[in-house]
Amino acid sequence: GTFVGSVENAYYGLVQVEAGFAQGKLVSVRVLRYPSDRRTSIYINSRALPALRREAIAAQSAHVDIVSGATLTSRAFARSLDAAFNRAGA
Numbered sequence: 855g856t857f858v859g860s861v862e863n864a865y866y867g868l869v870q871v872e873a874g875f876a877q878g879k880l881v882s883v884r885v886l887r888y889p890s891d892r893r894t895s896i897y898i899n900s901r902a903l904p905a906l907r908r909e910a911i912a913a914q915s916a917h918v919d920i921v922s923g924a925t926l927t928s929r930a931f932a933r934s935l936d937a938a939f940n941r942a943g944a
Contacts, residue, residue, distance in 0.1 A: 857941040859934030861887065866895050869930035873938035880914050880944070883907040883935065889927065898924050906931045915939075 861870045867889025874882035885903050889895040902924035909918045916936035920928040 855942070857938040858886070859936070859938035859941075862930035862933045864889055864926040864930035866926065867891060869927060869934055871931060871934045871938060873935060873942065875942050875944060878944065880911055880939075883910050885931075899927055902927050903931070910935055 856872055856874045859871045859873065861868050863869075868887050869885070869889070870887040872884045872886055873880055874884070883906075885907070888899050888903060890899065902921040905921050906918055906928060910916060916932050916939050918928065918932055918935075
C-alpha cells in the first residue's frame with residue numbers, strides 16, 4: 855500500500871513524501887512537496903531528492919545520509935519518510 859508522510863519544514867519550504875510498500879518492503883518514494891519557489895531550491899532538490907529516494911529504497915529505511923548542500927531538505931525528507939514508515943507499521 856501507499857502511505858503519506860508528515861509535512862515537514864525544510865526552512866525554505868515544506869517537504870512531504872509518499873511511500874509505497876509491497877510485501878513489507880519499501881518499493882517507491884514519491885515526493886509530494888518540496889521547496890521549489892527559488893531557482894536555487896529547484897536546482898538543489900533536483901539533485902538531492904533522487905539521491906535520497908534511491909538511498910531510502912536501498913536501505914529500506916528512513917535513516918538516510920544527508921546530501922551535501924541539502925541538509926535541511928535531507929532532514930525533512932527523512933522525518934516525512936519516517937512518519938510514512940510508522941503509518942505503514944513497518
